[in-house]
Amino acid sequence: MYLPSNPSLEKDLNKKIPLAVTLVFLCLFFVFFRLWYLQILKGSIYCDLSTNNRVRITSIPAPRGFIFDRTGAPLVENIPSFDLTLTPQDTPDTPAILQKLSRLLQEPQEPLTKKLEQGRGRPPFEPVVLKQNLSWKQMAAIVSNRMDLNGINVDVIPRRRYQLGASSSHLLGYLGEIGRLELKKDFYRDYAHGEIIGKCGIEKWGELYLRGEPGGYQTEVDALGHKKNILAQIDSIPGCDLFLSIDRDAQLTAEALLAGKRGAIVAMDPEQGDLLVLASSPGFDPNLFSRGIDAAAWQTLIRDGGKPLMNRALQSQQPPGSVFKTIVALAALEEGLIDPEKELFCPGAFDFGSHVFRCWRKEGHGAVNLHRAIVESCDVYFYQLGNAIGINTIAKYAALLGLGGKTGIELEEEKAGLVPTPEWKLKRYGSKWQRGETINTAIGQGYVLTTPLQIAAAFCGIANGSFVPKPRLVLKVKEGTETISYAPEKRAIGLSPRTVSFIKDALAGVVNEPRGTGSRARIDGITVAGKTGTAQVVGMLQGSSSADASSVLNDHAWFVALAPVENPRIVVSVFIENGGHGGSVAAPLAREVIKKILHLN
């Protein structure tokens, strides 16, 4: 039996127990005394406080940080918004009040009633927002009659105002009420129900910076529910301001160019990776979301066949078409697999086994060397070149330039695109890679998929010849007096200068030489270089391109430009969904954007 006897301890304990009883008794007696003080002595005061229980907590959301462009021009600001609220517990005769409100606002009563019903099931002391964005006149009418309006208050809430149009809505993003699933995430651990958060774009990326720290009031309200005096207050701390790499004027130009089209324009600084333009069309009015969007408007947006919520600049994954020939040429040169001066004959088609691969120019290009093949975008030359160097070489250089992987832009919604390899095909489809597929890939058709942003970043690598910059959207965050700056990030690619200058020369030829496919990007005074792309939509028969620009079976138009070619300062990639020919549809848009950014007329 385990029973250690410890007489000295036992003696000690027994000596101290009576004292312990006394102490316990004293402590409980102290509690007793405190209860007597609260319940008997001050009972009536607390009774009063409780019947009129009027101590309320109102939270004050912090003013969200502003967003500026690279020059400091505002892109997103806050403006005050007046909200009409009703606190059910303080409103004894709701129908009468609603009637009065409808008269004062000079608006029908139904929407107000509907809002109130939506607020059912929440605590009665929590105000329900009846109407947002009152006009000055309406606000004045309510405030001057507030004595007759029990439980009605007008709150001043900062509201978001977006200075850019619909085609920038994906870039800046929008706000919405925090969802149930988001609340469970660690990232949002400091957030409460009903809080408004950035849902996508920069608003989401910068959420923790932009939000600031909410404050609140502890107020006493009178029997009618009006705020009487403030017992305590914690001021909110405004959110930090963000400075983007965007050039507001150029962005607005891009928006205008994209109006009525489906597509995207990306302009990127090949040295720093700064994104001067990131536009996608169609978009939506971000001001609709400035306080959280209503269900009906949201449904319209997600049902829209034009997919206005999709940021085409980084989410549209499409075959790059002839733009891809640049990479195939680069791969061949860099590996030393061809003599660029050797001419191949293009009769308008290339027979391979049982299949005939056609050139876009039915009558053929005749004898072409690599330079001419790029300038005139000869398919037959590249069919043969692709076949000669093989899919793995093509894939190696495509991946080197960042295709088939995310560029690492701040916006997490970015898609990775696809650079096919035989291993990929075996894994994905369980079948062997066919040589015909290499031939198809060589002209940017088949499995290969890219986003306009990837194309821009890859051509930045060609423009500077030595590295692919990571696209940079946020230059700095200003936190009070402190500034966090984001350094440019570069990934070295180590191409030989000879290859790079050959490619750039050919790209300049695309725009400036006779029979070049990108002549419509030509600008007087500087040498623009570029490459057109006309990507066939899957299911469309080769060579039967219709002129109908709205057709969903029409070709996708691509154009990517670098300017000036001697020392590129800007890379622009333009993608127009079902737009038709890259040379005629996309090239002129690139031209306008370059002119705007380089301040040329």
Added chain:
Amino acid sequence: MFDRRLLINFDWGLLAALLMVTALGLLNLYSICSSSWEVSSVYFYRQLYWVALGLVVIFCVIPVNYTAIIRYAYYLHATSLLILVVVILIGKTALGSQRWLSLGPISIQPSELAKITFILALCKFYIENSSAKPFRLIDLWLPFFFLLLTFFLIYIQPDLGTGGIIVLVFFSLLFFVRVDKKSFFVFVLSSVVFLPLLWAFLKDYQKKRVLTFLNPELDPLRSGYQIIQSKIAIGSGSFWGKGFTLGTQSQLRFLPEQHTDFAFSVWGEEWGFIGCVVLLLLFFLVLYRGLGIAFSSKNASGALLSICVVLLLFWQIIINIGMTIGLFPVVGVPLPFFSYGGSSMLTSMFAVGLLLNISMRKFKYQR
């Protein structure tokens, strides 16, 4: 063979006081469920289930001789610390999930379990090591090590309330064992010197958190608000109270934890000063009987264990009630037997089961 003397010495008074507190707690919870729209009646039925389970725990504890429990105390405590670690690791991988230990239909907070095994381990140490010579501080390295380790693991659960309780129990227990006065004085002095040093190392926001903890008025939107509302609730109960299910504070605004940490506020509002005094008396009876069992216990283990159990209950009662009437900062400590919560109910029942156990065996053993 079951010894009939065991039954003769059973402390029916303690059991009765305990059952009455539990019954009043259920009554109070029923009222909260019926008037609050944040707490559904599911809680009431769940609490009934916990009470039943708690009684089963008592009757399981009673037949096992408590000296046997103390004998294995270090292993028991090691096990519950291990559970704490496991729960922390699992909690890390499943983001945002609560740190609960799930045993089929029963899920309990491991920090509650650690609280009990901690006092058992302390008992074992003092019983085996006490002598006529007082403890110097250096002799107490093992209990201090237990305290730091246990506190740390409970603190990062996070369960600051339970962590605070074990610290209080630990230091108040020092009063009962023989500690060298000079050595104790050195300890107090050194903590007085070291605390400001530690303070200097804290970051601004950490200082703010500590200050808010000590003075909730600094945080008028959260804990300061809860205290005001709790004081209004209790004060407005006046002498007779507003009546069963008639509390107005409880159905409104303030307490997200009115069924757990602020259950006493609701009681004070509905049953007034009279109700509070009755509850206080019942609690006093439980503590008084506990100390009585310690006094009449014929050996040191029984006496010390009883004292530990009483300290554990005492501090929880004082801290919880003190918090609702504005004497202490708001920390998450449930009121034993009274607040809603399965883990607290089971461990409190277990603790009282130990008291009953000791009272039954207060004669000298021959076997």
